[in-house]
Amino acid sequence: MRLAPRALCRAAQAAWRENFSVLGRDVARWFPGHMAKGLKKMQNSLKLVDCIIEVHDARIPLSGRNPLFQETLGLKPHLLVLNKMDLADLTEQQKIMQRLEGEGLKNVVFTNCVKDESVQQIIPTVTELIESSHRYHRGENLEYCIMVIGVPNVGKSSLINSLRRQHLGKGKATRVGGQPGITRAVMSRIQVSERPLMFLLDTPGVLAPRIESVETGLKLALCGTVLDHLVGEETMADYLLYTLNRHQRFELGVQWCNLGSLQPLPPGSSDSPASAS
Template identity: 45%
Template structure:
């Protein structure tokens, strides 16, 4: 029975999953080269892993450009994760707009267009580059922006697996007045993720090719997280014997029987069962979960350790000093001009 079930207290995992194909290395080089022609960066992250879906390499490259953070797939994340993230950015990066979008509503997409329009008021035409880790939904977001902004169809290819966009493409118009163009970019993975469980989270949410991470291991991690959140509906849905379990094989056997994943030799196909279970999670059928720790303590620790926001702050301070010097020189010239006028 559920009342006597005790979930695992920890999940032991020591393998780091690294995936950095050649097109990603090329993509990040081209992104760097094209930054001079870009007015605004939209960095898309996965709301289910708001910290693990941050690429530090992006941060070091685009950190000094005006940017907007978009947490996509919020319809799949814990709805209570929004406020802590907004509060943390308000404290540590108050000039960075933070927006939340989902596939179920156009409201978030319209907010992105509205915020981008505010930047476009300062210049005749705004060029925006969209960056992010693989499979955070950049291309889908661009297609939605284009559909809502100019009433046109898909301009960027999409797919369930990461790595669909493999090159930086040309500009895509998403708004007529003011004129806004977007540049889609390939999802770029961190060449090396030092924390094993962090790399597993990226894989579970679809940021790394499934076969590289092992579908059954990913299901085992999901089972651990579901049990930890006291979400036991899976036991009823897949008719797991004796209810909730910490045994991943027992779960997968139940899933295989439920969906008819049986090989010619009448053996249960656990890999097919694992793929089905993962798909159900990614579609939100298992509920809405944020896999990263976003407690106040964890967010404080992240922002204080993050070099990217220190860079952004120091860049802002340098810019402020530069503007102050320019203003001082301007005032000095005006005083000098005034004195010369009085003398003459």
Template identity: 65%
Template structure:
């Protein structure tokens, strides 16, 4: 098999050698780092897959001239984006499968999608999969930050607090300048207040006064937490590797 680590543009490049060494110890010798938004390194996949399949026993499929490859991974890592990127590179064609910035866009195993003419290669997109039981809470939080678990199942406020803790722990202080803070901070409420002010995340609330109901504009902390998470996932807070 080939292990594709997508969204490399969002990860800390200094951690790549350690990641490769760790995977090598686990028996993963065919690893490709990709950025499907810019087609980075994607062109390496088809020749590598063709070589591996060509050197493997094909049994009753020995006479077949085409390759059918199953794409498997956790939710929201870019499996559909990978297929579309391969089609752009090798067939000069557009999207064949829907993509989105949240888990659960692909809901069923789809039909074969051609991604290359020579060699004739088809990929099959599949829904994201996770272990039925995660090892610990921190693993679940990391998956949630990456968008592999729907935000509302964990809570945007809890995720934002863990994200701030992680950024400070790794000395990734890009959020300080982005949101106009004076210095690094471990108070998530203060950070979300600055996010709300900087991004205009407000909501109108009716307040009962002695003269009746009055509409008051207040900062929206839930919207600020959502924006904080989205900025992280878009790489606006720096390139971070959680593991």
């Protein structure tokens, strides 16, 4: 498989930047009333919330999270759930954890909510976070209320359904789907556990008002956080192939595109990833 030389890689990056700068505002606000209303409702519901679970995609653990969550949702106990771990490369998991801890995120759990992997850690972790918080004043109220937040299509509703399967033996309580925007409002409380008695609030996905960089936007698009047509399917495919080539993951492109008869160029050639920017 012939790889783009350095000049073409630079040209591709410039093209992504140009395309995304035109669409950036639309991508960041592709359902503005829904997002703005949802964030306001989250803020208004904070007084009822004991802890916040932020769900994000494990494939992009260090980018794409909405910084507004930390700014607007107060200082409640916070657990970051990196979902879709089955789709992610976890060989650098320890480094990811160290980077996140350096950003102040000490409570992180990797999950796969489709197969309920590692989900059993969540309720004990949340319970410990709440009870160790200096703001914890339970009194006679023995139930917990948790708010689930995140950008669109990272698996917030899937997490709630997974917790219900594990702890209540019940089916799904919230709609899920492969497109962003399934949850459109802050819903009523959904029970996910009997002991301890715990309820979760599902919330709509909320993107940051401004996406921090072109590559962050493209990563979010490839993970299904925004609708494909807002970025452009060709732009997304171009960036994906560029990324695979840059990391020398030639076998993935060969397998997906049925290019088994083609071979990558040897390292050191003018078209190899080692010479690309």
